[in-house]
Amino acid sequence: MRLIWTAVWSFLLSAMIVYVIGSMSGQEFNVTGTIALAVTFSLVTVILGEGVLKEQSDN
Numbered sequence: 001m002r003l004i005w006t007a008v009w010s011f012l013l014s015a016m017i018v019y020v021i022g023s024m025s026g027q028e029f030n031v032t033g034t035i036a037l038a039v040t041f042s043l044v045t046v047i048l049g050e051g052v053l054k055e056q057s058d059n
Helices: 002-025 031-052
Strands: none
Touching: 002 031
């Protein structure tokens, strides 16, 4: 479930970023850029959350 919400939020935030930057530069909304940015955000979040930043368990 965490991965699904990560993907949803990544897509929503990416869409917002692409829309705002596109509007400021006078270009139209680019869905391909949104998807590429969402995939990048999702991968970075999963890699950081599950691997790099995972707490060490005290066994």
